[in-house]
Amino acid sequence: MIGKRCLVTGATSGIGAVTAEELARLGAEVILVGRDPKKCEEMRNRLEQRTGNDAVHSMVADLSSQAEVRRLAETVRERFDRLDVLVNNAGALFLERRESVDGIEMTFALNHLAYFLLTNLLLDRLKAAAPSRIVVVASDAHRGASINFDDLQSQRKFKGLRTYSQSKLANVLFARELARRLEGTGVTINALHPGVVNSSFFSSGEGPAWWVMRRVAGLIAISSEQGAKTSVYLASSPEVEEVSGAYFVKQRNVKPASAAQNDEVASRLWRVSEEMTGLVTSS
Template sequence: MQGKVCLITGATSGIGFVTAQALAQQGAQVVLVGRDATRGATSVEQIKHATGNDAIDLLLADLSSQADIAKLAGTFQSRYERLDVLVNNAGAIFTERQVSLDGFEMTFALNHLGYFLLTHLLLDMLKASAPCRIVNVASSAHRSGRIHLDDLQGERTFGAWRAYCQSKLANIMFTYELANRLQDTRVTANTLHPGFVATRFGHNNAGFKAQFLRAAQMLAISSEKGAETMIYLSSSPEVEGVSGKYFVNQRDVRSSSQSYDAATTQALWHVSEAMVEQVR
């Protein structure tokens, strides 16, 4: 990874932080994206100290906000001449329905549109830097998901798990369609399930449901274990040129039958384009 530039969202804690540190250890120039300046600065110093690599940067952004995503992409492009690895990792579950600054249901806005928009804004840079990689963190929760094209925003029916599973299925469908569109560019796009990981996931919520999420994490795997497939897809020569695949435990496996529905994938892509059109 010497000489390579990596941009990782949700990188100030959990599997994003572990991945950032591992890539830095391999010699990459790593740019962390987070929301909290204090936590971000601490993460940068920890990685520098642990790896001896001083080429660690921090960019702040709320990835549920399209204006923040556009600013993030612009700042990155002004500071760096290339992008070799983009890891879309930031995500959350919301136990109650919330709406983003752009008027979209928060789970969909952060978990799906955040990936979709940031990738599109950086796509020309990625193509110019090829060969390079896009890694989208999804979840096995996608197997319980459906793309509710008539109610993507959960306005008629909202459930936290329903919205989360839909967003993770959207991550996988986005990855597959992106890989198709990037054929012959030497830009690969893959997605993964990291496992049920003991992180800050769900800590943005309050009440009984949030307490349940925290309690459930007592059974979860470590962030180090959960990050293994992210690190593998970001850096391993074994997956050089591999694209449009879903990985679990560093192995290519089939995702749910719904994730291969071409008509729904196309419809989701076009709807997503319309939702981010103002900043694309």
């Protein structure tokens, strides 16, 4: 990865932090993105010390805010003329309904629309570095889910896990649709399931439900190091240089759920995402 420039969102903890460290260890120039300025700077220093790589940058953005996503993209565009790898990793699970600063249900805003908006805003930098790669951290939680266009923001009925699963299905559909649109550009995009990872993902909430989830995660979850392997693989391995629109589990190309292979739904989700972000994209 020497000579490659990689941007990793959600890079201050969990699999995002491990992904960023492993890419830095492989010699890549790494741009860390996180919400907390202190944690971003601490992670940047940590990576430099642990990898001996001084080409590590940190940028601060709350990706649930579309204005913040746009500001981040503009900063990246001002500082860098190309981007070899974009790892869309930031995400969260909310057991109670809440809305972003844009008035959008938080799970959908952070887990899907942030991926959609940031990726599209940085596409020209990815095309400039082709062959380049986009990595989408999704989840096997997408299996059994569907995109409820009639209640996309769970206003009528909210269940945290179901809403999360819908957002992860949206991730896989986004990767599928964008892969189609990027054919012939030299830019690939693939989605992945990292596994059930025992990371800060499960430490963010309070209450009985979160306590149960933490206990279960402690029993069955894998480490962040194990969970980051497929992200690093998709970002760096020559084996997948020309693979696009696929879904990976444990570094293997597997079939996602049938709902994630529906091109009509993927196209409709794209159009809705354009409307919700005010973004005009090429077909």
